[in-house]
Amino acid sequence: MANDTQLFQAIISHAKEYGFIFPSSEIYDGLQAVYDYGQMGSELKKNIKDHWWKSMTQLRDDVVGIDAAIFMHPTTWKASGHVDNFNDPMIDNRDSNKRYRVDHLVEAHAETLKAAGKEKEAASLVTAMESLLAADDFTGLKKLIEENRINCAVSGTCNWTDIRQFNLMFATEFGATSGEEDNKVYLRPETAQGIFVNFLNVQKTGRMKVPFGIAQVGKAFRNEIVARQFVFRMREFEQMEMQFFVRPGTQQQWYAYWKEQRLQWHLALGLPAEKYRYHDHIKLAHYADAACDIEFDFPIGFKELEGIHSRTDFDLRQHQEYSKKKQQYFDNDVDPATGKPYGNYIPYVVETSIGLDRMFLAVLSHAYQEQDLSTPDKQDSRVVLKFPPKLAPIKMAVLPLNKKDGLPEIALDIINTCKQDFRCFYEEKDSIGKRYRRMDALGTPFCVTVDYQTKEDQTVTIRHRDSMQQERVPIARLRDLVNEAL
């Protein structure tokens, strides 16, 4: 574990040193749990995003993409349950460091009173709590807890912190006048709702037939109480998510399908199966009838990377209720049981939701390797990022062996013929070995070296990042060679 912690630290340092990830606003000491992607990181992140988008939409005929706004009508979050469930006043016990929802704590105490036959006290306690909660009177609530000597179940003491409200949604003001409650809008805490509210728009204009899916990549925001572990848990993060709408009753089979399908997507990138596992949820969220996580073996242990949830018709039904707009679909397919069309229904939903930043961290931490290349005469080592070539920020570096004798000109020519197809990088400074190491540290899969023989026969060496082996190939073949690997 100590080693893994060191490894994690090393990866974080490497990410900063080579321009993958910087702490946000670092010159002002950073902003907790917010990070910026640098010149290398933004490329890697974009490549992951593009790869997901392509495999989920372009390569399928039953999924289309949208890009919904971050701001949504405030009622959206009432319908989704976020306003009620993200807003509970909490209190901590200083001795046990246990945190409780205030209402749970008081109600539990009322139950004990009831069990002891003090029904009256219990009832008045709950009434008192409810009126204080309604008034947001946290000082009064704390007093209530202390006067009733409500103790922590773990420490048994009554040593409480002040009550605090943890609002996990970021709110801001809509419109130029401030201070009015009506103006409050939230930054979306998940992207899914943007898909649900557009379900009928997409279904009708795209003439989509159930089963079909809507995919989206976008930012979401959560005011995490504790946000740490680098980009694993951030306040501003990006989700890649797809809601698949299915006929009620078929959700279990689609859930199983997507559970399998999504894992295969990860494995197809060359990430090893032993770094993945499913974690099936026993305790389900209020909207789900089945749920699991795809966990990845990060340096900080197995953690959730992607979630597959069978969300039933909860979301569409809620939006139908709050918006008073029917969210149903007419299914013309014939039900073999009745010989008639299935008719109108609110579709069930199977969701796949992956954290883009977490995927980034998974790819980066799996790619990161410190290798000892020492020989008996010489100590040597390298840090190499073994990215899948299609995700690598730079695909090909072109390095003239010497910065004179016309070699740089040939190198730049090569770059000019390839840069339309993929990202290239030119470097003439320092010894060739040092340049190879620098490219290894950035995860560049191919290094092309222009040497004196190039001037005679138009061939160059291409060096493979992982094996460090070189082969001599004609310049004319380079572009295809790299393209094939991508």
Place this chain on the structure above:
RNA sequence: GCGGGAGUAGCUCAUUUGGUAGAGCGGUAGCCUUCCAAGCUUCAGGUGGCCGGUUCGAGCCCGGUCUCCCGCUCCA
């Protein structure tokens, strides 16, 4: 949020009991070499996290604050 630890150049660290900060690596410009990092020279880069206090004088002592790390907690 609680407990513990840490914050000196881009990175890793040093500055013997408080007396106006140094090195290696890295970067830069050049030389030399030329197929797997660390040869020579040049230059740049630090209001010692930030604010305040004690002191003739603070990177070093005290208080506060911010950020990061570890553990707990939390986690749709």
